[in-house]
Amino acid sequence: MSKLSKLAILGGTGPQGRGLAMRFAKAGVSVVIGSRDGNRAAEISDEMNALLPEGSVQIEGMDNVRATQTADEMVILSVPYSAHNATLNELKETLSGKILIDIVVPLAPKNPKAVVMPKEGSATEEAQALLGDGIPVVGALHNVSAVTLNQLEQQINCDVLVCGNQLDAKKKVMALVEKLGVNTYNAGLAESARCIEALTPILIRLNISKEVPFSHAGVTIAPPVH
Amino acid sequence: MSKLSKLAILGGTGPQGRGLAMRFAKAGVSVVIGSRDGNRAAEISDEMNALLPEGSVQIEGMDNVRATQTADEMVILSVPYSAHNATLNELKETLSGKILIDIVVPLAPKNPKAVVMPKEGSATEEAQALLGDGIPVVGALHNVSAVTLNQLEQQINCDVLVCGNQLDAKKKVMALVEKLGVNTYNAGLAESARCIEALTPILIRLNISKEVPFSHAGVTIAPPVH
Numbered sequence: 001m002s003k004l005s006k007l008a009i010l011g012g013t014g015p016q017g018r019g020l021a022m023r024f025a026k027a028g029v030s031v032v033i034g035s036r037d038g039n040r041a042a043e044i045s046d047e048m049n050a051l052l053p054e055g056s057v058q059i060e061g062m063d064n065v066r067a068t069q070t071a072d073e074m075v076i077l078s079v080p081y082s083a084h085n086a087t088l089n090e091l092k093e094t095l096s097g098k099i100l101i102d103i104v105v106p107l108a109p110k111n112p113k114a115v116v117m118p119k120e121g122s123a124t125e126e127a128q129a130l131l132g133d134g135i136p137v138v139g140a141l142h143n144v145s146a147v148t149l150n151q152l153e154q155q156i157n158c159d160v161l162v163c164g165n166q167l168d169a170k171k172k173v174m175a176l177v178e179k180l181g182v183n184t185y186n187a188g189l190a191e192s193a194r195c196i197e198a199l200t201p202i203l204i205r206l207n208i209s210k211e212v213p214f215s216h217a218g219v220t221i222a223p224p225v226h
Numbered sequence: 227m228s229k230l231s232k233l234a235i236l237g238g239t240g241p242q243g244r245g246l247a248m249r250f251a252k253a254g255v256s257v258v259i260g261s262r263d264g265n266r267a268a269e270i271s272d273e274m275n276a277l278l279p280e281g282s283v284q285i286e287g288m289d290n291v292r293a294t295q296t297a298d299e300m301v302i303l304s305v306p307y308s309a310h311n312a313t314l315n316e317l318k319e320t321l322s323g324k325i326l327i328d329i330v331v332p333l334a335p336k337n338p339k340a341v342v343m344p345k346e347g348s349a350t351e352e353a354q355a356l357l358g359d360g361i362p363v364v365g366a367l368h369n370v371s372a373v374t375l376n377q378l379e380q381q382i383n384c385d386v387l388v389c390g391n392q393l394d395a396k397k398k399v400m401a402l403v404e405k406l407g408v409n410t411y412n413a414g415l416a417e418s419a420r421c422i423e424a425l426t427p428i429l430i431r432l433n434i435s436k437e438v439p440f441s442h443a444g445v446t447i448a449p450p451v452h
Contacts, residue, residue, distance in 0.1 A: 117420075185438070188339060202421060203447075221429075221432065
């Protein structure tokens with residue numbers, strides 16, 4: 001445990017990670033971003049701090065290992081799927097005692113309109129298998145557009161479906177994500193990630209095809225209409 | 227081709243099938259429901275006709291084979307998953323020249339909060355494999371609550387994600403479904419059904435858990451919020 005309560009975002013220099021880092025910092029959460037290259041993470045964190053509105057918590061940048069060590073409880077994994085397993089293998093020991101929030105979608109390498117299903121069914125289940133049951137893995141935030149995340153003045157236009165095999169960890173993640181001003185729903189066990197991850201290419205497809213009269217479609221859970 | 231333009235709904239005596247039959251009849255679509263037992267289908271169609279508002283088209287009931295023969299172009303499959311393949315095997319020849327709209331969700335036999343993924347990935351893909359490429363299969367209407375469907379005075383609270391490998395067939399199904407007063411979205415190839423079908427148990431889970439302040443949750447595609 002570090003002295004300060006910090007959230008780590010690994011792959012925090014990518015578009016999804018940057019958007020999340022700034023949103024959380026704006027919401028008062030202390031954030032450290034990680035990257036394979038610690039110097040680059042530090043540079044990007046300076047860039048982000050310059051964009052943050054007054055009153056936001058300052059973001060720090062460092063390499064993935066130090067960022068994970070610095071996180072007191074929760075670590076968001078926001079790397080491209082191609083780096084998913086390698087990053088987790090490198091950090092397995094360091095993640096002990098922490099919760100991994102896996103937001104990675106296993107998009108097909110040359111086709112963002114499809115997923116390639118991992119052997120375990122989903123990236124979240126793959127992470128849980130790789131880390132073992134001692135480190136809770138929670139799937140979340142798969143369906144939020146990176147463009148939307150980076151437009152800080154814009155509200156997030158979707159609900160967040162959260163899944164995982166350990167209820168306590170899931171509840172902590174739901175409370176964290178709700179700081180972004182979104183509704184979260186407990187979508188069940190980690191196996192629900194097969195569906196939730198696969199929603200992302202469907203949304204990407206809609207955005208590319210211009211079938212929706214807007215870009216960056218999201219998904220919301222709807223009540224009955226009378 | 228029969229002389230009258232008719233939509234067949236197989237498994238039309240079940241809650242989902244009944245709700246759809248009445249919604250389409252109310253919208254002016256000529257509907258015939260099919261069941262393994264033709265007499266039961268006829269009885270249920272009488273019950274439904276008594277519930278329909280004035281000006282609706284009358285629903286007919288007969289056995290699944292005759293209902294399929296009577297359909298001029300589109301046949302909705304709305305049987306429990308346990309009867310999915312047997313029904314298709316029985317009707318394969320009769321379906322020639324028609325479009326199959328597969329709304330079946332492969333729910334786990336004793337757990338409506340999970341799907342059992344068919345070997346092909348989804349019920350829609352399984353149907354396409356079973357019928358062969360000559361009969362287009364379109365997945366649709368998986369996520370609409372049967373209770374909502376049967377409350378005719380209530381608007382349907384979700385969008386409908388439509389998937390399949392043949393674009394022309396998908397467009398025809400989208401035009402049909404839009405008669406119910408809902409938005410439809412082209413969600414891509416049949417493999418998208420892996421995700422769309424699996425959304426249903428997530429919604430069922432939310433309804434059972436009372437985590438949402440309403441029952442019969444739906445899913446909608448959301449634009450950005452400014």
